[in-house]
Amino acid sequence: MRFDEFGFVPALEEGLESMMFEEATPIQEQTIPIIKEGKDMIACAQTGTGKTAAYMLPILDAIARNSRESILAIILVPTRELAMQIDQQIMGMSYYTGATSIAIYGGGDGMGYEQQKRAIREGVNIIVATPGRLISHLTSMKIDLSHLKHFVLDEADSMLDMGFQDDILRIVSYLPKKKQMLLFSATMPMKIRSFARKILQEPVEVNIAISKPSEGIDQRVYLAYDQQKMELLKNILKDPNYVSVIIFASQKTTVKLLAQELQKQGIDAEGFHSDLEQSKREDIMARFRSRQVRVLVGTDVISRGIDVVGISLVVNYDVPPDPEDYVHRIGRTARAATTGTAITFVNE
Template sequence: TGTGKTAAYLLPIMHQICAAKEKSLVNTLILAPTRELVQQIDQQTEGLAYFAGISSIAVYGGGDGASYEQQRRSLSEGVDIIIATPGRLIAHLTSGVVKLNELQHLILDEADRMLDMGFYDDIIRIMSYLPAKRQTLLFSATMPGKIRNLSNKLLNNPEQINIALSQPAVGILQQVYMAFDHQKLALIKSILKEGNYTSTIVFVSTKEKVKQLYQTLYRAGFKVEAFHSDLEQEQRENILRAFKSRQLPILIGTDVLSRGIDVEGISLVINYDVPHDPEDYIHRIGRTARAETTGTAITFINEKDQRKFSDIEALIGRPIEQIPLPPDLGEAPLYQPELKRAFNGSKKPWRKKKN
């Protein structure tokens, strides 16, 4: 997160495009999991290529018929770099409007997230349209077995580069609250009311929870929006634009927001639910304290998520400061992750005993 890998692969490709004696109809294809990441890569491409005369197009679904036709026209004329989500690209490939037989470079950005979102078959199908002789780069924040299987299919004797997982930025103040699920709503309201935070992202585990928490906070008078895949593309863009311009102070979403979406000046990240994967914790809290600024990351831990959070502490190599609940919220669960292991999922005495 935030290491500059987009420029690291774009700049050498642009150099090759500028130096080439003959132009390919399409030189480079970049696949990414979400519309937002596709748009962001396209914006970076436009910025870096501004004086180089290199053309690019963002190809993604969610728009109206006019946007689809605009994509068709641009693709049929030829373009140096295509940045696309797999599903929408397949629609253009099957219609015959885009030819990739002269492709030089294939980039799979956030490949692990693409597989999590069910794009494996789409990626394999796209490969059938590509020339065998090409350069393929696969970027992944994690390397589970499914990514290794994909790399074995796509890559020929690849050079593997492992970069150690980056630790959370020094400028992030990390804190946790032990809280039962029924205490979380009152706790987040208290934090948002009393804290002096100008820009906040709240991460929850599912799209349904995003909608529920949004409704609750909206009715409580908070200026908040929910960000999820059921929204129209224009709605998603408007919400992100308002959040980036500080017109919207609170944004609620799933882990889609933790990858690839670069917003400066986020002062608070709240993990309403503990992420399932410890590395996702680093991606989430990495939304704050970017570019040597400071920020706060607060995580709510219920009695069931203690084992997961102890794995996070093991990953970052230190315990995270625990903050007591406000007295009016009642007693919190004890932090006893070792009991979770010992009892192997059976009932535990989480509540503090009364004297």
């Protein structure tokens, strides 16, 4: 289905045309008509399938058709990286509509927090936020949410895994009763369904490729004891076809050691973890996207929501504790109908 068949306002269609959006992905084709009808929805789709546009396009269409003088949509996400990424996507899609957005997340200095408060006071249509920072703003200042029409939970499974359930319920208590609620998740365990029943009203359910890795991923398992892993990793990275690589480790200490060792070998590698200042994390991610950094080493925080095109290899330096974490990790490659390789080191 082509995007010009959804009946979006001309300003939104113009933005899509400039971004060269032509054919809708399966998740977009199935969810956009439902969202335009104003129904609550649970949608399960792999990362990299276009789910951000799936919910943002009908929301932007609704905003463009109505008054744009108030907060009309809140997008709740698990990580600051995903908040920034979605906000950037909204800026591109909404360029000709006049809709405004802001990313609200922690990790910056006091000025960042005050700038966020000022932007909210001055007026914004869409807030993309992490749970903790949004609660901080809701409790420290009066925010008019009486005109809110849309509330989206993106990467809902990640937020529940990270312990945000009570925070989400608290945020919902601030919202008007009449609103549309959308829940998007890469996996659909029972805890997600149970949670959805608490906050959604008769939701329509859409399932696209539930809880399985992309078919374009070449999955491999290498048997290696801990003392053998580094040498094996170095040999793997000698392959010039692996131009953009993410290595996952479960512990921050391992991430730091791996990044340092790879740098000693002359490999353009950077560690990505919560001990880094926010400005440093943003700089590393920008350089990784632009291919100035070849290898990004990180914990599961970068398996949830980071969308970088063209990652050719994912390495699990250790086995993730949960099968869903494995799906998220290897889902960084072979995104949007491309192909990639995922290698997992197993020592027993």
